[in-house]
Amino acid sequence: MRFPLTALTTAAVLMLAGCGLGDAETPANSPAASASGGVTGKVSLQTWSLKPKFTDYVQGVIDSFEKKYPGVEVEWLDQPGEGYADKVLSQAASGTLPDVTNLPPDFALPLARQGMLADIGRSDTAALADYVEGGLAAYRFAGLDGVYGYPWYLNTDVNYWNAELMKKHGLDPAKPPANLDELIEQARTLRDKSGGKVYLMSRKPELGDLTNAGVKVMSDDGKSFTFNTPEAVAVLDRYREAFKEGLMPKDVLTDDYAGNAKLFTEGKVAWTTAGGNFISSLAVDNPSMAPKVVSSKAFGTPPLYVQGVSVSARSKNPAAATALARWVTSPDNQAAFAHLTAIFPSTKASAGDPFFSKSDGTNGGDAKVTAFASLPEAKMLQPVEVGEAISKVVKQQFSLAISGGATSKEALDTAVAKADELLQQ
Amino acid sequence: MRGFTGENVLRYALLLLVLVLTVGPFAWMLSTSLKGSGEDIFTEIPAFLPQQPTLNNYARVADSIPVWSYIANSLIVAAMAVTGNAVGATLAGYALARLRFRGMKLLLGLTLGTLILPGEVTIISQYVTVRGMGLADTLLGVALPGAIAMLNVLLMRTAFAAIPDEMDEAAIIDGADAWQRFVRIGLPNVKGMLSVVVIFSFIGAWDDFLWPLIVLTNPEKYTLTVGLQYLSGAFSSDPRLIAAGTMIAFLPIAVVFGVAQRFFFRGVEEGAIKG
Amino acid sequence: MTRTFQGRFTPWLFAAPGLVWLVVFNLWPAFNTVVLAFTNAKPLGGGHFTGLANLGRALNDDQLATALLNSVIYMLVCLPVLTLLPLLLAVLVEKKLPGITFFRTTFYTPVVASAVVVALIWEWLLEDRGLINGFAQWLGVIAEPLPFLTDRWLLLLSAISLTIWKGMGYYMVIYLSALGNVRRELHEAAAVDGAGAVRRFRSITVPGVRNTMLLVSVLISVSALRVFSELYVLSNGTGGPGGQDMSVVMLIQMYSRGFTGHLGYASMLSLVLFVVTVGPMLLLLRLNRKGA
Structure with a gap:
């Protein structure tokens, strides 16, 4: 009976702290709580894979926070990219979640369900006005009241085209395909003209592609999947035909998201989708290809990727933790971060910043501007309920349908049944 | 040195054969680690030998x-x-x-x-x-x-x-x-x-x-x-x-x-x- | 009882540290697994007793049936090949020739190569336009590239080759240590008698490393039934179209990892795999007793 008791006391502390914070709160645009709100003590901040490239930036944010609140001491823990889910899970399971943790929405959902995260809709209502709605929506979950994270940085995908390959094989890189029909048509041209040597497409459809085709992936209450519709069958059938026609490499059947970008980097395919900073990583992996790449807006509704920081419901210094979470995600600090790399702030204040809307003239700069321009209409195309296991069974069934091992309808029915099974309990 | 008997020649031939089969990952890692920043790594057929060999990458690891x-x-x-x-x-x-x-x-x-x-x-x-x-x-x-x-x-x-x-x-x-x-x-x-x-x-x-x-x-x-x-x-x-x-x-x-x-x-x- | 190490507790003194580790770090988690197998536990929360529900679910799980079939095929191919090839390799590198340390070390490198590097190299070999397909097409042996990485059976075969490639060095090391104990005098006596290399191998080497061969074959069957990384790496974690190339451990991994994993069901799958593995192992031990 220990857990409910601690939970109760934590909740009580949180509410008290929330009130204190609310009283002392400065107007909505100020990023931080007032020092009189009890922002003291030791708090831990856990980030994901920001060292060593952003060590100076994060340390700067922490130093300025400690300077602003002299009674606070911040312990910074940066975890490596690989295995982060396991790390956070073991922290959560053993009750040692850091006070402030970088959690993408699909990590935050299960923790919020267990009451492990503070609802900032209750503890820090004034903050909500600072952030764009898409960012906040990512931390509101079906079946739960409240907002369980401060949106941090955002990203989306754009299309990248290998202009050299396109020109060489009779396509105009200035007029890349703008939808699936054009994509398949140009893929055919490229295949024929290159004698089957170069592909345009190298990507299986995902749940996001179904969302884009108007399929409702999940019921509103987040309790069951609904993507086995005729529209979904039509999408899978198109890809299946294209695969049969030889418009995609066979290895696409087992390639994951990174596989697509990898094939592009190797010069085997002429199209990939990736985030706004793809060209800069291309410049490292394949420097001679990087200048020959052009970008265009994603097909349909662009996907929205959100990172955020959540406050542990069991934090011993909730006032300091909340202040730190807001400080890290404040308009100024986010803008400074976004100037360092191709990510985008989740605060409204940055919307008019010409830095994001004007290209420096390079193809990398163009891609960043394309991505930024897509952000307002970008949406999370895949429900947060889709965890690792569910996305794996969906991938398996989609690839079975495309390979011809089952009809699209059968594959979709199996995928929905298995995904529902995984969702339950 | 003992002389190269017939048996030893056969042994070395077999050893080299197995070597070719097993050395791949090691050679790839070594070669990539020595490649300069201007070299393409993920081309369709990656060059086996670094064109601009450098030890710079090792220094950079220690720096980062x-x-x-x-x-x-x-x-x-x-x-x-x-x-x-x-x-x-x-x-x-x-x-x-x-x-x-x-x-x-x-x-x-x-x-x-x-x-x-x-x-x-x-x-x-x-x-x-x-x-x-x-x-x-x-x-x-x-x-x-x-x-x-x-x-x-x-x-x-x-x-x-x-x-x-x-x-x-x-x-x-x-x-x-x-x-x-x-x-x-x-x-x-x-x-x-x-x-x-x-x-x-x-x-x-x-x-x-x-x-x-x-x-x-x-x-x-x-x-x-x-x-x-x-x-x-x-x-x-x-x-x-x-x-x-x-x-x-x-x-x-x-x-x-x-x-x-x-x-x-x-x-x-x-x-x-x-x- | 004048001496310290003569008493009836002496064996226990020797075994004590191992025993503590056995209980704390092996039996206790194993006990936990057994308990969890009858609950609906999740990594966070859950954990109500659900009786035989997980077992029923496992018996009706067609993916588990496929995975078990894959694992058994895997074992049947790996067991003979990996019991013998590493022994031959050990005999090859046993003799102290100039540079032999280099060869021994290099043969061992696949064991410790990181999964990422191994995946890169093997995909480069096996892709549609990989080295092997390219070479076979150039020779004119095949017209169309073989789908080594996407066909259900070819992918399994590719993974088995990868296992053998990695396992050679590993088991070679175990055999090497055992070969050191096979008496050199026996070999020399036999050579003087005019016995050829093949006969010496069969009548001296094999009997000399008999116990080690048994242990190695037990280890091979256990690890073949528990194959994970090779299939995972070659299919980029997808388990092939329709998940037809998943092993049981890939299934366990899929269900147990992540925030919303079905820990209870994954535990039940572990028990199923345990039961399946015990069979071949008892058989191996029995065969050995009969042979001895």
């Missing part, structure tokens, strides 16, 4: 992460694992192979049994145990669960079991007790397997990623495999750096292997004289 302190942490963990296994697994293996006692069969069965049960689901419960001992976020906590691996107990048991019974019987007649028999007859005859256990436990501890990641929270205590992950960060990953890091992590393994493999044979001198 505290590689020396990670190596020190890894060495501490590996040393604990090697000591624990060399002592604990050897003693237990001896008991299972050469001493008769009630419950021996049951113990052997349980040891084998734990090898069969998949460990994938137990990692969190393992963490809770280590945390309960107050060893979360310590290097000791990383080393502890693997400090006596049941696989090594079985390996040592097999080695001890291969010693002819007559040797023990003669010693018993001479009045030697279990400890004396262990030291005088047991140990000298299992040097080979002992070095295998040293290699396996060193490499196991050195290469482990998920477990140290879960146990350790403070990045200063990270072991090398965990720390090297910083080279493939969220917004930056240079395969040349990763390859250089992998090579750095690989070197100590090669050294330990090279040293330990000399003990595979009962006496190094014997092999040198008669081989």
